[in-house]
Amino acid sequence: KTPGASIRTGTGADDLRQAFLDNLVCALGRLPSHATSHDHYLALALTVRDHVMERGVKSFERGDTQQIRRVAYLSAEFLPGPHLGNHLLNLGLTGTADKALDGLGIDLDQVLAQEQEPGLGNGGLGRLASCYLDSLATVGVQSVGYGIRYEFGIFDQTIRDGWQVEVTDKWLHGGNPWEVYRPGAVQEVKFGGHTEVVTDAAGRSRVHWVPAIVVRGEAYDTPISGFDSDTCALMRLWKSEAVESFDFEAFNHGDYDRAVEQKVASENLSKVLYPNDELHRGKELRLKQQYFFTSCALQDMLRIQSLRGSPPDSFHRNWAVQLNDTHPAIAVAELMRLLVDVHALEWDAAWSVTRATLSYTNHTLLPEALERWPVDMLGGLLPRHLEIIYEINAHFLDEVRAAFPGDDERLARLSLIDESGLRYVRMANLACVGSQTVNGVAELHSELLRQTVLVDFAALWPDKFTNVTNGVTPRRFVALANPGLGKLLTKTAGKSWPGDLDKLRKIEPHTDDPRFRSEWREVKLSNKRQLAALIAERTGIEVAPESLFDVQVKRIHEYKRQHLNLLHVLTLYLRLKRDPKADIPARTFIFGGKAAPGYFLAKRIIRLATAASDLINNDRDVAGRIKVVFFPDFNVRNAQSIYPAADLSEQVSLAGMEASGTGNMKMSLNGALTIGTLDGANVEIREAVGAENFFLFGLNAGEVVALKRGGYRPRDRYDSDPLLREVIDFIGSGALGGDVDLFQPLVANLLDHDPYLLLADYRGYLNAQQRVSELWMDPEAWTRASILNTARMGRFSSDRSIRDYCQRVWNVNIKKQKK
Numbered sequence: 001k002t003p004g005a006s007i008r009t010g011t012g013a014d015d016l017r018q019a020f021l022d023n024l025v026c027a028l029g030r031l032p033s034h035a036t037s038h039d040h041y042l043a044l045a046l047t048v049r050d051h052v053m054e055r056g057v058k059s060f061e062r063g064d065t066q067q068i069r070r071v072a073y074l075s076a077e078f079l080p081g082p083h084l085g086n087h088l089l090n091l092g093l094t095g096t097a098d099k100a101l102d103g104l105g106i107d108l109d110q111v112l113a114q115e116q117e118p119g120l121g122n123g124g125l126g127r128l129a130s131c132y133l134d135s136l137a138t139v140g141v142q143s144v145g146y147g148i149r150y151e152f153g154i155f156d157q158t159i160r161d162g163w164q165v166e167v168t169d170k171w172l173h174g175g176n177p178w179e180v181y182r183p184g185a186v187q188e189v190k191f192g193g194h195t196e197v198v199t200d201a202a203g204r205s206r207v208h209w210v211p212a213i214v215v216r217g218e219a220y221d222t223p224i225s226g227f228d229s230d231t232c233a234l235m236r237l238w239k240s241e242a243v244e245s246f247d248f249e250a251f252n253h254g255d256y257d258r259a260v261e262q263k264v265a266s267e268n269l270s271k272v273l274y275p276n277d278e279l280h281r282g283k284e285l286r287l288k289q290q291y292f293f294t295s296c297a298l299q300d301m302l303r304i305q306s307l308r309g310s311p312p313d314s315f316h317r318n319w320a321v322q323l324n325d326t327h328p329a330i331a332v333a334e335l336m337r338l339l340v341d342v343h344a345l346e347w348d349a350a351w352s353v354t355r356a357t358l359s360y361t362n363h364t365l366l367p368e369a370l371e372r373w374p375v376d377m378l379g380g381l382l383p384r385h386l387e388i389i390y391e392i393n394a395h396f397l398d399e400v401r402a403a404f405p406g407d408d409e410r411l412a413r414l415s416l417i418d419e420s421g422l423r424y425v426r427m428a429n430l431a432c433v434g435s436q437t438v439n440g441v442a443e444l445h446s447e448l449l450r451q452t453v454l455v456d457f458a459a460l461w462p463d464k465f466t467n468v469t470n471g472v473t474p475r476r477f478v479a480l481a482n483p484g485l486g487k488l489l490t491k492t493a494g495k496s497w498p499g500d501l502d503k504l505r506k507i508e509p510h511t512d513d514p515r516f517r518s519e520w521r522e523v524k525l526s527n528k529r530q531l532a533a534l535i536a537e538r539t540g541i542e543v544a545p546e547s548l549f550d551v552q553v554k555r556i557h558e559y560k561r562q563h564l565n566l567l568h569v570l571t572l573y574l575r576l577k578r579d580p581k582a583d584i585p586a587r588t589f590i591f592g593g594k595a596a597p598g599y600f601l602a603k604r605i606i607r608l609a610t611a612a613s614d615l616i617n618n619d620r621d622v623a624g625r626i627k628v629v630f631f632p633d634f635n636v637r638n639a640q641s642i643y644p645a646a647d648l649s650e651q652v653s654l655a656g657m658e659a660s661g662t663g664n665m666k667m668s669l670n671g672a673l674t675i676g677t678l679d680g681a682n683v684e685i686r687e688a689v690g691a692e693n694f695f696l697f698g699l700n701a702g703e704v705v706a707l708k709r710g711g712y713r714p715r716d717r718y719d720s721d722p723l724l725r726e727v728i729d730f731i732g733s734g735a736l737g738g739d740v741d742l743f744q745p746l747v748a749n750l751l752d753h754d755p756y757l758l759l760a761d762y763r764g765y766l767n768a769q770q771r772v773s774e775l776w777m778d779p780e781a782w783t784r785a786s787i788l789n790t791a792r793m794g795r796f797s798s799d800r801s802i803r804d805y806c807q808r809v810w811n812v813n814i815k816k817q818k819k
């Protein structure tokens with residue numbers, strides 16, 4: 001035990017209570033008699049942080065003395081969710097904390113509810129980064145997650161008159177007890193200006209970058225604990241500040257505006273997260289953000305390794321750097337700049353180091369989502385990097401010419417510069433060229449990457465490509481979110497499952513035990529009751545916990561096809577109106593998700609969901625049969641209440657569009673059955689849980705391509721299918737939401753374009769939903785399938801993903817081997 005650490009990090013309830021009270025008084029300056037729930041939260045967070053910090057310090061010390069290769073996960077987004085409950089779980093302190101607070105008459109749940117979650121990401125990509133930090137710590141790999149400390153994260157969503165209204169996220173307003181400011185880790189980042197060739201002391205020609213602006217990067221560290229592990233991950237986020245707070249000359253001349261201009265511009269860099277899933281193309285501030293955090297991260301890594309006494313040409317032995325999508329892809333040029341210009345390595349040596357260090361994960365096939373920056377913009381902001389990119393490109397294209405002589409078209413496709421019109425730097429190409437390994441996030445996605453967007457790179461370097469299927473942490477998304485299920489799993493499969501998810505297989509033999517089944521149903525029903533209460537609180541809608549909870553929660557996007565789900569909802573509604581006695585089991589349709597503020601159709605889809613909700617929930621003819629809920633502000637905290645209550649998981653994206661999906665894993669793991677297409681990780685989930693426990697429908701990726709190539713005409717489907725015609729006409733009729741024009745843009749889009757083939761998949765989807773209803777009416781058979789979903793989802797733990805990365809990509813050792 002660390003000397004002097006006994007009170008602050010003692011693990012008994014009395015120690016914890018004393019440390020809590022000390023923090024309340026000494027750190028927060030609050031009298032226990034006057035403290036609010038929020039004060040209690042801050043005091044408990046500081047107490048728990050001590051425990052995490054102690055482990056973190058020790059594990060980093062170990063990493064340095066043993067010169068262990070660390071993983072740096074570079075990501076513009078992280079979505080950790082509330083920390084406190086998760087740390088308590090990982091440290092095994094939940095019961096102790098409960099007892100400690102109980103002794104003071106304080107309710108732990110009320111304390112946990114005070115935390116503001118850091119919404120520093122949009123959705124799947126950011127949440128994946130956080131699951132990976134959790135797993136890196138859990139399996140015992142030394143790691144740092146580098147990103148941006150946005151002052152304003154993803155907006156909070158409210159619903160007004162059925163429309164999404166965005167509210168600024170003020171996650172830092174109540175104070176953030178988890179982060180520690182690191183004055184010693186400050187970095188400077190340059191922008192603009194020009195380059196010069198200078199001769200250094202050794203008589204060598206070197207390029208010197210003379211910037212127009214310099215910005216300070218300040219490091220804020222948030223420790224991330226692992227489950228039952230003495231390793232900690234670190235999330236190091238960078239905040240931008242002005243190098244000097246004032247332009248004193250301007251200040252002294254009374255020009256106050258100009259005096260603070262620079263300061264404001266510098267601070268603006270890390271102000272706000274772009275709510276992407278929408279085009280941020282050409283937004284210079286976004287490129288500045290990307291370079292800012294990437295440069296801070298790489299400089300920080302060089303600093304840390306020099307503290308180990310390791311020279312710059314050993315960078316790749318100290319660090320494995322993962323690029324989470326192309327957002328940090330400028331790292332390829334920045335690492336070259338640091339090695340060549342700052343640390344005086346020869347070009348070829350630096351290039352070997354760079355390529356041995358970096359790896360790139362692609363997260364989308366959507367062509368409009370592939371990042372490219374206008375050459376002029378990049379050159380204006382990062383003049384030296386543009387030179388470096390040109391030089392990398394020259395070497396690279398020589399290599400291509402040698403492999404494919406005379407193939408100019410291939411050369412144009414592979415080039416780092418798109419010259420087909422206005423000139424762009426292609427960030428995915430830059431990432432591919434500069435990386436050791438390139439991977440997709442599910443088997444199908446990785447396959448399609450090799451066949452489509454990166455086909456020329458795959459032909460050139462087939463061995464560079466691999467797959468690592470995404471995973472999710474069972475700690476947050478089962479043990480923490482679904483304690484009822486957790487208890488049952490522990491009772492049946494032993495207590496090691498959260499750290500060894502394949503153990504869930506052990507519940508399979510109990511599938512046919514009627515007692516086990518009824519306990520299983522009881523857990524689900526209890527979760528549904530809790531969600532029903534939350535729905536009533538947030539929306540005023542009363543839903544029946546016994547009804548089938550049919551859930552689609554994720555960002556709103558046309559390719560994810562929430563509107564296909566709504567076509568089914570409205571088809572059922574019309575059927576019940578026509579045939580009130582129809583044998584349809586009671587269902588509650590639950591939607592949730594944010595739309596990018598500028599995404600017109602996504603916002604209309606939300607409006608369609610709320611209009612359906614208003615109409616259906618208030619129509620006495622269908623009372624007790626179907627209900628529709630749009631759950632506002634889907635975020636990590638709300639997700640933790642929703643996933644455990646899902647009976648049916650809607651994963652209905654058009655095949656070939658969803659890279660992986662991770663909500664699909666979270667729901668299946670919590671015992672939901674999936675209705676889905678052969679897209680992303682759905683394919684692997686279906687293989688794992690068994691085709692008979694999954695409701696498959698729709699075109700596959702190959703059929704989608706063929707149909708589009710053959711000239712798809714959505715209006716023909718409308719003309720030939722009376723049910724489809726009826727439901728589309730209904731949406732366009734003004735019966736929903738009152739206004740005839742309200743949904744015209746959606747209807748016109750479907751009839752004239754239907755880019756995501758809803759009308760082609762409509763019938764298949766209805767049929768699959770019919771099979772859902774039939775199985776639901778046989779509770780024993782449904783429960784059986786539900787149990788098997790959970791039992792067979794072990795391979796979708798993010799621990800498995802991280803082990804795959806360690807083996808296939810990073811070449812680092814895992815401390816904790818599987819027992």
Ligand code: 26V
Nearest residue numbers: 124125277278363364369441658659660661662
């Ligand atoms: C970006 C954009 C920008 C332009 C408009 C359309 C659009 C659509 C999607 C995106 C997001 C791209 C990156 C991303 O978040 N991908 C998600 O990554 C998850 C983690 O790997 C994965 O589970 C999701 O399937 C994938 O969409």
